[in-house]
Amino acid sequence: xxxxxxxxxxxxxxxxxxxxxxxxxxxxxxxxxxxxxxxxxxxxxxxxxxxxxxxxxxxxxxxxxxxxxxxxxxxxxxxxxxxxxxxxxxxxxxxxxxxxxxxxxxxxxxxxxxxxxxxxxxxxxxxxxxxxxxxxxxxxxxxxxxxxxxxxxxxxxxxxxxxxxxxxxxxxxxxxxxxxxxxxxxxxxxxxxxxxxxxxxxxxxxxxxxxxxxxxxxxxxxxxxxxxxxxxxxxxxxxxxxxxxxxxxxxxxxxxxxxxxxxxxxxxxxxxxxxxxxxxxxxxxxxx
Amino acid sequence: xxxxxxxxxxxxxxxxxxxxxxxxxxxxxxxxxxxxxxxxxxxxxxxxxxxxxxxxxxxxxxxxxxxxxxxxxxxxxxxxxxxxxxxxxxxxxxxxxxxxxxxxxxxxxxxxxxxxxxxxxxxxxxxxxxxxxxxxxxxxxxxxxxxxxxxxxxx
Ligand SMILES: Cc1cc2nc3c(=O)[nH]c(=O)nc-3n(C[C@H](O)[C@H](O)[C@H](O)COP(=O)(O)OP(=O)(O)OC[C@H]3O[C@@H](n4cnc5c(N)ncnc54)[C@H](O)[C@@H]3O)c2cc1C
Ligand code: FES
Ligand code: FES
Numbered sequence: 100x101x102x103x104x105x106x107x108x109x110x111x112x113x114x115x116x117x118x119x120x121x122x123x124x125x126x127x128x129x130x131x132x133x134x135x136x137x138x139x140x141x142x143x144x145x146x147x148x149x150x151x152x153x154x155x156x157x158x159x160x161x162x163x164x165x166x167x168x169x170x171x172x173x174x175x176x177x178x179x180x181x182x183x184x185x186x187x188x189x190x191x192x193x194x195x196x197x198x199x200x201x202x203x204x205x206x207x208x209x210x211x212x213x214x215x216x217x218x219x220x221x222x223x224x225x226x227x228x229x230x231x232x233x234x235x236x237x238x239x240x241x242x243x244x245x246x247x248x249x250x251x252x253x254x255x256x257x258x259x260x261x262x263x264x265x266x267x268x269x270x271x272x273x274x275x276x277x278x279x280x281x282x283x284x285x286x287x288x289x290x291x292x293x294x295x296x297x298x299x300x301x302x303x304x305x306x307x308x309x310x311x312x313x314x315x316x317x318x319x320x321x322x323x324x325x326x327x328x329x330x331x332x333x334x335x336x337x338x339x340x341x342x343x344x345x346x347x348x349x350x351x352x353x354x355x356x357x358x359x360x361x362x363x364x365x366x367x368x369x370x371x372x373x374x375x376x377x378x379x380x381x382x383x384x385x386x387x
Numbered sequence: 388x389x390x391x392x393x394x395x396x397x398x399x400x401x402x403x404x405x406x407x408x409x410x411x412x413x414x415x416x417x418x419x420x421x422x423x424x425x426x427x428x429x430x431x432x433x434x435x436x437x438x439x440x441x442x443x444x445x446x447x448x449x450x451x452x453x454x455x456x457x458x459x460x461x462x463x464x465x466x467x468x469x470x471x472x473x474x475x476x477x478x479x480x481x482x483x484x485x486x487x488x489x490x491x492x493x494x495x496x497x498x499x500x501x502x503x504x505x506x507x508x509x510x511x512x513x514x515x516x517x518x519x520x521x522x523x524x525x526x527x528x529x530x531x532x533x534x535x536x537x538x539x540x541x542x
Pocket of ligand 3: 485486487490
């Protein structure tokens with residue numbers, strides 16, 4: 100189908116993007132990979148007057164390491180993240196999540212910044228980034244700010260971004276010794292989005308769990324941390340029984356979605372099963 | 388407002404004037420007359436419209452033509468050279484990888500990048516690599532064989 104008409108502007112720099120955004124006002128939309136915006140425009144669910152193409156701002160599509168932080172530019176596409184040696188070495192689960200988004204053609208276009216800005220409840224990155232304790236850097240013409248990932252996803256399709264802000268990079272702490280990470284998902288058989296997706300980062304010291312973060316996406320209206328499971332695991336030996344017991348709390352305190360793909364009750368079950376599987380993989384990797 | 392654009396398609400320079408809302412697939416089919424690239428859905432799922440843009444397989448129904456300004460595009464029409472089929476085209480022919488043929492151009496264009504990234508893929512890797520391409524006829528089995536045929540021919 101054909102979208103409504105609109106004006107198309109290319110921003111060659113962030114500064115240009117800010118001024119185009121403020122010129123366009125409320126009915127301006129940023130175009131990064133376009134793999135959320137364009138499908139919505141084709142179905143006429145979205146009808147911006149001005150589309151501002153930021154995909155050509157070249158310094159936003161790089162992956163670099165800055166000390167103990169891996170910096171992923173907002174315009175980096177999913178295929179690049181999935182194939183990056185640095186991602187594999189320093190934050191393995193991030194690459195794992197990128198590699199199961201959609202299909203190869205979608206991964207060649209969709210970007211990490213667009214993915215989290217859109218905050219689809221079934222997107223993969225929100226779950227894995229929660230587990231990796233990422234920080235989102237957003238800029239506007241009035242400056243730059245860092246948003247902890249725990250504060251970023253606020254509701255269905257809603258984030259902590261304010262009007263005029265553009266995500267420039269996502270910072271991820273490099274995983275240290277004795278730490279393992281994993282991301283797995285139960286995909287919707289038709290769309291490949293996550294019915295439930297789980298990211299786990301776990302640290303073992305002398306056989307005990309000394310740090311743990313678990314992010315779940317797809318299950319609720321926005322991604323959340325399995326906080327009770329994390330607490331139960333902390334200090335445990337991570338025996339099969341410990342893990343089994345902890346997983347029962349995976350969706351505790353959350354109101355889960357119910358749709359064609361899965362009822363809320365089934366999602367509760369999926370959360371505990373997927374969390375268990377992801378923990379087991381992460382623990383294996385932590386041991387090395 | 389119309390924009391002037393130019394791009395290289397199958398090695399030839401093309402230019403045109405388009406409204407921003409013209410999708411790349413419509414530009415290729417309707418403006419350039421290259422109708423081998425198909426449209427099978429409205430939801431970016433079927434992959435029939437897959438082409439190579441600067442070497443990467445993408446769904447041309449989900450890119451505006453104006454975004455392809457200056458790009459290098461390859462469509463199915465650019466695969467054969469001097470009357471010789473590309474090994475992937477030959478593979479689909481030899482292994483009976485198509486029935487109605489509607490999905491075939493997209494399957495082939497996705498497979499080009501698949502084999503560039505991984506010249507010797509396993510069956511599972513081929514199936515995973517073609518997740519973004521739907522076929523309503525073949526049951527995929529012979530499509531996988533066609534890609535394997537091309538992989539061994541190119542080895
Ligand atoms: C067939 C299909 C299957 C998919 N399957 C999955 C899947 O399994 N898992 C998954 O996670 N995703 C999936 N996606 C979504 C895909 O990952 C999208 O590409 C992604 O969610 C959006 O990124 P984009 O760069 O394409 O954003 P765009 O479509 O360009 O933009 C989306 C929105 O984000 C805003 N935006 C973009 N960049 C920025 C920025 N830097 N700062 C602030 N705002 C910004 C834009 O204004 C726009 O409103 C799928 C998409 C398709 C079409
Ligand atoms: S026409 Fe179906 S994905 Fe492009
Ligand atoms: S051969 Fe008919 S859709 Fe694939």
